[in-house]
Every structure is written in C-alpha cells, then in structure tokens.
Amino acid sequence: xxxxxxxxxxxxxxxxxxxxxxxxxxxxxxxxxxxxxxxxxxxxxxxxxxxxxxxxxxxxxxxxxxxxxxxxxxxxxxxxxxxxxxxxxxxxxxxxxxxxxxxxxxxxxxxxxxxxxxxxxxxxxxxxxxxxxxxxxxxxxxxxxxxxxxxxxxxxxxxxxxxxxxxxxxxxxxxxxxxxxxxxxxxxxxxxxxxxxxxxx
Amino acid sequence: xxxxxxxxxxxxxxxxxxxxxxxxxxxxxxxxxxxxxxxxxxxxxxxxxxxxxxxxxxxxxxxxxxxxxxxxxxxxxxxxxxxxxxxxxxxxxxxxxxxxxxxxxxxxxxxxxxxxxxxxxxxxxxxxxxxxxxxxxxxxxxxxxxxxxxxxxxxxxxxxxxxxxxxxxxxxxxxxxxxxxxxxxxxxxxxxxxxxxxxxxxxxxxxxxxxxxxxxxxxxxxxxxxxxxxxxxxxxxxxxxxxxxxxxxxxxxxxxxxxxx
Numbered sequence: 397x398x399x400x401x402x403x404x405x406x407x408x409x410x411x412x413x414x415x416x417x418x419x420x421x422x423x424x425x426x427x428x429x430x431x432x433x434x435x436x437x438x439x440x441x442x443x444x445x446x447x448x449x450x451x452x453x454x455x456x457x458x459x460x461x462x463x464x465x466x467x468x469x470x471x472x473x474x475x476x477x478x479x480x481x482x483x484x485x486x487x488x489x490x491x492x493x494x495x496x497x498x499x500x501x502x503x504x505x506x507x508x509x510x511x512x513x514x515x516x517x518x519x520x521x522x523x524x525x526x527x528x529x530x531x532x533x534x535x536x537x538x539x540x541x542x543x544x545x546x547x548x549x550x551x552x553x554x555x556x557x558x559x560x561x562x563x564x565x566x567x568x569x570x571x572x573x574x575x576x577x578x579x580x581x582x583x584x585x586x587x588x589x590x591x592x593x594x595x596x597x
Numbered sequence: 598x599x600x601x602x603x604x605x606x607x608x609x610x611x612x613x614x615x616x617x618x619x620x621x622x623x624x625x626x627x628x629x630x631x632x633x634x635x636x637x638x639x640x641x642x643x644x645x646x647x648x649x650x651x652x653x654x655x656x657x658x659x660x661x662x663x664x665x666x667x668x669x670x671x672x673x674x675x676x677x678x679x680x681x682x683x684x685x686x687x688x689x690x691x692x693x694x695x696x697x698x699x700x701x702x703x704x705x706x707x708x709x710x711x712x713x714x715x716x717x718x719x720x721x722x723x724x725x726x727x728x729x730x731x732x733x734x735x736x737x738x739x740x741x742x743x744x745x746x747x748x749x750x751x752x753x754x755x756x757x758x759x760x761x762x763x764x765x766x767x768x769x770x771x772x773x774x775x776x777x778x779x780x781x782x783x784x785x786x787x788x789x790x791x792x793x794x795x796x797x798x799x800x801x802x803x804x805x806x807x808x809x810x811x812x813x814x815x816x817x818x819x820x821x822x823x824x825x826x827x828x829x830x831x832x833x834x835x836x837x838x839x840x841x842x843x844x845x846x847x848x849x850x851x852x853x854x855x856x857x858x
C-alpha cells in the first residue's frame with residue numbers, strides 16, 4: 397500500500413489523481429502511527445521549506461520517515477519533498493532538513509544570470525542520468541516549478557541533473573529513497589512511468 | 598535548457614466552454630471534459646482556464662447538444678484535474694484568499710488574479726504566502742491608447758492609471774510568480790500578437806511572461822517565439838476551432854528551431 401504524506405501544505409490532489417489514473421492503491425497519511433503499515437511512501441510538497449519541516453515536526457512524522465528510508469523501503473520525495481530530504485536549506489534563513497541526502501538547498505536568485513526568470517517554471521530536460529529503477533532517460537522533459545535548487549555532496553547520490561543557468565540535481569537517490577525536483581504527476585506519460593516504476597520497487 | 602511553453606486558454610462561462618471576441622461576444626463551443634481530454638491526449642504543456650462568468654450562479658441548462666453544465670467552478674476544476682496530467686491554472690472571479698483556496702484544493706496548480714489584485718493588492722501576498730509564489734499568476738489585460746498600453750480590469754471595462762511597468766514591478770514585489778499578459782485589442786481577432794508590448798513587459802524584470810491575444814495562423818506563433826524571449830505563448834480560439842492545431846503548431850515551431858517540447 398502506498399502512503400501519501402499530507403502535511404496540510406498545498407494540495408496533494410495532483411499526486412492522488414496520478415495514482416488514481418495508474419490504479420495504485422493508496423491512502424493519505426497525516427499521523428505517525430500509520431507510517432509503518434505502508435510499503436511505499438510519497439512525500440509531495442509545495443510551498444516553503446520551513447513551513448514543511450515545522451509541519452512534519454508537529455505531526456511527529458520525521459522519525460518514522462527516516463526509519464522507513466533507513467530500512468531500504470521505497471520513499472519518493474517530489475519537488476519540495478525532494479528538498480526536504482537534504483541536510484539543509486537556505487530558503488528564507490537557515491533550516492535543517494531530513495539529512496537523508498547529504499547536501500544543500502540554495503536559491504536560484506543571484507546564482508544564475510539575471511536575465512533568467514525565477515522561479516524556474518516549465519518543461520526542462522534531464523541529463524547525466526544514472527538510474528536503473530525509475531526509468532529516467534537523458535533528454536526527457538519534465539515539468540519544473542521551483543525557486544530553490546539542490547546540490548548533493550556525494551556524486552553517487554545523483555541520479556540526474558538539469559541545466560538552468562547552472563547545473564543542479566533534478567533526481568537523487570539514497571538506498572531506495574528517491575527525490576525528484578520536477579513534478580512527475582504533472583509530466584504526462586513520461587512522468588507517470590516514473591511513478592509506476594517507483595511502485596514496482 | 599528550459600523550453601518555451603505553448604498553452605491553450607479556455608474560457609468557461611457558467612459551466613460551458615465559450616469563445617471570446619474582444620471580451621464581448623460569446624458562443625458556446627463545447628463540453629469542458631471533452632476538451633480537457635483532447636488536450637491531455639495531445640500532451641499539451643499546460644492549460645489555462647478563465648472563468649468569465651459575470652454572474653456567480655451556475656445554471657443547470659440543457660442546450661442543443663444536450664451537454665450538462667456544472668454547478669460550481671470547484672466541480673469543474675475537480676473533474677478536469679482528474680483527467681489532466683499537466684499543470685492547470687484557473688483565473689476569473691478570484692477576489693479573496695478563500696476563492697483561491699477553493700480552486701487550488703479542487704485541483705488547480707496556479708491561480709490567476711486580475712481585478713482582485715487591484716481591489717486588494719495584498720491578495721497576491723496572501724496567496725503566495727499560503728501556496729507559494731509559483732501558485733500566483735498576475736493577469737494584466739490591456740488596450741493600446743495613444744500608442745501606449747493601458748491596463749483594464751473587470752473584463753475590460755475599468756481603466757487603471759498605473760503604468761504597466763509599475764504594475765508588473767509591484768506584482769513581483771507582492772509575490773506574484775508569473776505574468777499572464779493579454780491584449781484586449783487583439784483578443785479573438787486573429788491578427789497576430791502585439792510583439793512590441795510583449796517585449797516591453799518581458800524586459801521589466803525576470804518574471805516569466807505568458808503572452809496571449811491575437812494568434813491567427815501558425816506563423817504568428819513563430820513570429821512571437823523569434824521576436825521575443827517570452828517564457829510561454831498562449832492562445833484560445835485557434836486551438837479549439839482548427840483540427841490538430843496544437844501538434845501542428847508545435848511541429849512548425851520545432852522546424853523553425855524554436856526550443857519547445
């Protein structure tokens with residue numbers, strides 16, 4: 397059974413709809429007691445890093461998520477969800493993340509040429525793909541929308557990268573914990589295939 | 598690198614898709630879910646829905662095609678988001694944070710504000726704080742008067758004095774993520790895009806701009822793609838009325854070396 401973590405920030409409707417379209421059995425989770433009964437977890441996210449970490453803390457979800465990840469059980473972080481997997485974020489101050497993927501979340505602003513729009517919004521391609529489980533293929537386009545980007549400390553954790561004024565991590569992995577900076581649930585068939593493959597792990 | 602987006606715009610009025618011409622004439626052109634399915638099959642980059650209902654009630658009507666309309670915008674968005682696997686933006690009649698919340702919770706990824714932002718500029722900030730900057734698109738409708746773009750709200754009826762450049766800057770400072778720029782003069786006239794104004798607005802700051810209004814034939818899209826750097830090109834009628842127009846226009850853009858998906 398797939399558990400979609402709902403921390404009350406932004407709506408998880410798109411992820412739910414995508415799972416419905418594929419036919420995946422899922423439930424929404426908002427309390428830590430339910431975490432262990434799920435074989436797979438998805439951590440979606442839209443909005444601010446600090447709000448998300450605060451919400452995860454107040455719902456006591458952090459320990460359970462880390463346990464699930466350490467045990468090698470499949471976990472997928474999407475967009476802000478991927479960023480939360482990292483060690484730290486510099487969005488509106490300094491905040492610690494789940495520290496599952498060693499690295500940092502940094503702002504595009506002042507780090508890319510001024511002519512480039514922020515947020516990074518639209519379809520962009522993945523490059524330098526090193527993935528066997530999700531099915532990421534070089535030059536495939538996915539839908540991105542974010543103002544902060546991730547840089548991983550260990551190259552082994554990087555599954556794919558994308559270019560937007562600089563090169564950032566668009567997909568990461570540690571054990572069976574995956575992070576996707578783009579929205580697979582908003583990326584038509586190519587995105588849907590990734591979710592299907594995640595479910596098969 | 599980031600690709601240019603091609604975005605169909607659909608006008609919904611009281612639960613049905615309609616055609617718009619200089620904001621005044623409306624003709625029913627189809628069932629919302631059928632249209633949504635068609636665009637999803639074409640794997641379009643994004644979809645924009647504009648709710649141009651003047652009244653706030655959604656009548657249940659039976660028209661010649663025996664197409665049911667929907668009781669509320671919330672139901673409309675919910676149904677569309679169930680079938681569409683690309684980003685959805687919804688605008689029209691969004692005046693309060695609650696209006697925005699209903700639409701986002703029903704399945705919209707972004708909300709588009711226009712008149713609401715003039716009545717209460719803090720609306721932009723409230724939505725951005727709750728859902729993120731990327732969830733707020735600032736719609737700017739304009740007419741050319743004395744060779745200069747003038748902003749209009751309330752479906753083209755109320756003239757605003759603030760310059761388009763100042764309003765874009767203000768929108769950015771308040772927390773808007775993108776600009777949806779619509780030419781009232783060109784809307785539905787199929788005479789080509791207003792390249793000059795598009796460039797003026799696109800260069801104000803580094804917010805992504807979605808340009809809309811004037812698409813008449815496929816080459817209009819090539820013109821705007823090559824003569825501006827806009828992040829996205831939007832159009833309404835041309836995608837609804839001509840067979841397979843979306844894939845055809847994408848192919849033409851690719852042939853002309855425009856970076857699209």
